[in-house]
Amino acid sequence: MVLLDGKKTSSDIKDEIKVTVTTMKERGEKVPHLAAVLVGSDGASLTYVGSKVRACEYVGFDSTLVELPDTTTEEELLNTIKGLNENDDIDGFIVQLPLPKHIDEQKVLMAVSPDKDVDGFHPENFGKMALDMESFIPATPFGILQLLERYQVETKGKHTVVIGRSHIVGRPMSILMSQKGPAGNSTVTLTHSYTKNLSEITKQADIIIVALGVPEFLKADMVKEGVVIVDVGISRVPDASKKRGYAIKGDVAFAEVSEKASFITPVPGGVGPMTIAMLLKNTLLARERNT
Numbered sequence: 530m531v532l533l534d535g536k537k538t539s540s541d542i543k544d545e546i547k548v549t550v551t552t553m554k555e556r557g558e559k560v561p562h563l564a565a566v567l568v569g570s571d572g573a574s575l576t577y578v579g580s581k582v583r584a585c586e587y588v589g590f591d592s593t594l595v596e597l598p599d600t601t602t603e604e605e606l607l608n609t610i611k612g613l614n615e616n617d618d619i620d621g622f623i624v625q626l627p628l629p630k631h632i633d634e635q636k637v638l639m640a641v642s643p644d645k646d647v648d649g650f651h652p653e654n655f656g657k658m659a660l661d662m663e664s665f666i667p668a669t670p671f672g673i674l675q676l677l678e679r680y681q682v683e684t685k686g687k688h689t690v691v692i693g694r695s696h697i698v699g700r701p702m703s704i705l706m707s708q709k710g711p712a713g714n715s716t717v718t719l720t721h722s723y724t725k726n727l728s729e730i731t732k733q734a735d736i737i738i739v740a741l742g743v744p745e746f747l748k749a750d751m752v753k754e755g756v757v758i759v760d761v762g763i764s765r766v767p768d769a770s771k772k773r774g775y776a777i778k779g780d781v782a783f784a785e786v787s788e789k790a791s792f793i794t795p796v797p798g799g800v801g802p803m804t805i806a807m808l809l810k811n812t813l814l815a816r817e818r819n820t
């Protein structure tokens with residue numbers, strides 16, 4: 530069994546980006562600038578945004594954190610987004626989700642300029658991605674493709690089963706795994722909460738990408754020998770033995786499934802760190818496209 534080490538791979542990618550940024554600085558070019566908008570004070574969101582800002586500092590990007598209170602109106606947020614769209618110094622920006630309930634998430638994501646949409650959530654980018662055109666691929670799926678590619682996992686002609694059809698992971702993943710190119714050319718089955726006999730389908734899979742958010746959902750008796758497993762899930766499970774009172778669990782029962790797998794991502798240290806690295810990669814792409 531080979532561990533698909535997202536911690537190491539993401540650190541390699543960040544170091545590659547750092548080298549590019551150093552060269553940009555030496556040439557007197559403008560370095561990429563990523564902004565993040567955070568509305569409210571949700572603990573997990575603060576942690577995610579903090580990691581993104583630190584990653585920017587590490588690679589030498591400029592970064593701006595726009596912190597807005599819980600009470601921010603939809604109109605105020607849309608105005609902030611307009612300002613970022615029009616600010617030539619900012620190459621790309623993200624709006625950290627989830628947003629407070631009184632704000633329409635779809636309206637907000639639609640307001641982000643597709644040229645600065647480094648999360649790849651705008652319908653224009655999603656559509657371009659589906660049509661094999663140049664776009665911003667959402668960071669988590671982009672990270673999974675990179676992991677598969679860098680570990681030279683064969684995907685061509687394989688049967689890939691994706692569990693979960695979210696707009697940010699499962700749905701784009703199903704499109705990307707079926708398209709032409711590296712880490713593509715798979716035959717894809719997209720499964721979700723209405724799928725019947727899921728085990729029968731997963732037992733036929735050469736590659737399983739699991740993104741449903743149910744801790745240790747995928748068990749060893751649901752997979753065949755030699756399967757490739759990509760575990761996207763991140764759940765906090767109460768654990769008194771931990772100082773912080775919880776443990777992070779993936780969607781895969783790692784101990785038992787890893788015994789049958791040929792490749793598998795751990796949680797933590799698999800897909801999670803790749804997501805941040807690919808956000809940086811998209812910001813670098815945005816800078817390059819803006820020059």
Ligand code: NAD
Binds near residue numbers: 669694697723764801
């Ligand atoms: P979501 O929470 O929006 O949706 C869950 C999906 O799972 C739905 O499409 C639903 O149909 C499907 N599902 C639910 N129960 C099912 C079942 N019994 N059988 C088959 N399908 C079922 O999904 P999401 O936003 O992609 O998040 C999934 C998990 O991935 C969460 O734990 C989330 O925290 C994690 N996540 C991790 C990263 C990362 O960077 N590692 C990024 C995004 C999401």
